[in-house]
Each structure stands twice: as C-alpha cells, then as structure tokens.
Amino acid sequence: ELKVEQNPLFLSMQEGKNYTIYCNYSTTSDRLYWYRQDPGKSLESLFVLLSNGAVKQEGRLMASLDTKARLSTLHITAAVHDLSATYFCAALLGGSQGNLIFGKGTKLSVKP
Amino acid sequence: GAVVSQHPSRVICKSGTSVKIECRSLDFQATTMFWYRQFPKQSLMLMATSNEGSKATYEQGVEKDKFLINHASLTLSTLTVTSAHPEDSSFYICSARPIGGENYGYTFGSGTRLTVV
Numbered sequence: 001e002l003k004v005e006q007n008p009l010f011l012s013m014q015e016g017k018n019y020t021i022y023c024n025y026s027t028t029s030d031r032l033y034w035y036r037q038d039p040g041k042s043l044e045s046l047f048v049l050l051s052n053g054a055v056k057q058e059g060r061l062m063a064s065l066d067t068k069a070r071l072s073t074l075h076i077t078a079a080v081h082d083l084s085a086t087y088f089c090a091a092l093l094g095g096s097q098g099n100l101i102f103g104k105g106t107k108l109s110v111k112p
Numbered sequence: 113g114a115v116v117s118q119h120p121s122r123v124i125c126k127s128g129t130s131v132k133i134e135c136r137s138l139d140f141q142a143t144t145m146f147w148y149r150q151f152p153k154q155s156l157m158l159m160a161t162s163n164e165g166s167k168a169t170y171e172q173g174v175e176k177d178k179f180l181i182n183h184a185s186l187t188l189s190t191l192t193v194t195s196a197h198p199e200d201s202s203f204y205i206c207s208a209r210p211i212g213g214e215n216y217g218y219t220f221g222s223g224t225r226l227t228v229v
C-alpha cells in the first residue's frame with residue numbers, strides 16, 4: 001500500500017523567509033506531483049517530477065525528487081502573501097494506468 | 113492546456129434525493145477519470161476510477177450502489193449520489209488524465225460542494 005506523508009501540516013512564515021515542505025512516500029512510485037489548493041477551490045497543478053534527481057522551478061517555488069530516498073521537497077524562497085494556500089503532494093500508484101495518492105496537505109500561511 | 117469542467121459547482125438537496133455531478137474534459141480525451149471526496153480541512157480521498165466503456169473501479173469502503181458512476185464517452189463522466197443523506201455532504205472533485213498524459217499534471221475540475229439538508 002502506498003502511503004504519502006507530508007510535513008509540516010501547518011506552516012506559518014513571514015514574508016521574505018525561506019522554507020521547505022517535505023513529502024515522503026512509502027513504496028516505489030513512477031511520478032510525484034505537487035498541487036496548490038486555495039480555500040474553497042479545486043487543485044492547481046504546480047509540478048510533475050518524473051525521475052530521480054528531477055528539479056523544477058516556477059517563481060518562488062522549487063520542487064525536487066529523490067526516488068532512492070522516496071522523498072520530494074517543495075522549497076519556498078522569499079515567501080510572499082500570495083503563496084498562502086494548502087499544498088499537496090501526490091504519488092502515482094499503479095504505473096501509467098494508475099491513480100494519485102495524496103498527502104494530507106500543508107497549509108501555508110505567509111504573514112507580512 | 114488541458115481543461116476539466118465540473119458542474120454544478122454547488123448544490124443543495126434534500127435527504128433522500130439524488131444528485132448528479134458531471135465532469136467533462138473540454139480539450140482532450142480521457143479514457144480514465146477519477147472521483148475524489150474532500151472533507152473540510154482534509155486531503156483528497158479517491159472514491160473511484162471511472163473507465164470509458166466499462167465499469168468503474170471503486171475504492172474499499174465506497175458503496176457502488178450509492179455512488180453511481182457512468183463514463184459514457186471519452187469526454188464525460190458522471191457521479192450520481194443516490195438517496196443522499198447529510199453525511200454525504202462534502203466537496204467532490206473529479207480529475208481527468210489525457211491519454212498518455214501521466215507525465216503531465218492530472219487536471220482537476222473545479223469541484224462540487226454538496227450540501228444535503
């Protein structure tokens with residue numbers, strides 16, 4: 001059974017600071033995804049990580065994948081208020097025909 | 113990019129009635145769609161995998177007779193909550209994956225907030 005664990009679950013940070021969200025998964029997975037969810041809204045795709053060592057960056061967010069450690073990270077650089085949201089990682093279970101297993105999410109609050 | 117339309121966005125219904133939620137892939141074909149349920153401040157829980165032209169695959173603990181799924185075409189899947197009860201109140205989100213699209217972010221619909229009174 002594939003389990004996906006995120007930490008921290010809650011993160012309050014000041015604008016301008018850096019922080020990292022961690023995502024561990026329990027068994028081999030072919031893909032790792034990061035999503036953002038704003039309150040009352042659906043999920044917005046941020047990153048798709050396809051292979052060991054993959055690193056992707058978009059603005060102040062950078063995601064990486066270490067398949068050997070079964071670990072993905074989402075690094076936030078110089079946070080701004082607009083980044084406040086809940087961030088989910090999800091691992092692909094079952095290969096190309098499979099489905100996503102989600103972590104519990106990290107609620108990020110960026111304060112001035 | 114890939115767009116998934118989900119309708120309705122909000123629905124309030126009386127106990128005992130049925131509610132149908134539609135999920136359409138607008139600019140791509142999807143042989144597989146997924147239905148999730150999200151309780152407040154919780155993660156997404158997969159309810160079922162909808163396969164075009166065949167029966168849906170339900171996750172353990174999800175009643176197939178209560179949550180009817182139909183995937184009649186490559187662009188439309190529907191979820192019908194039958195004989196709804198207040199405990200069925202939740203946020204339901206569908207997701208679709210383009211054929212060969214596991215290398216891209218699965219696209220999610222805008223969600224349906226169901227309230228059963």
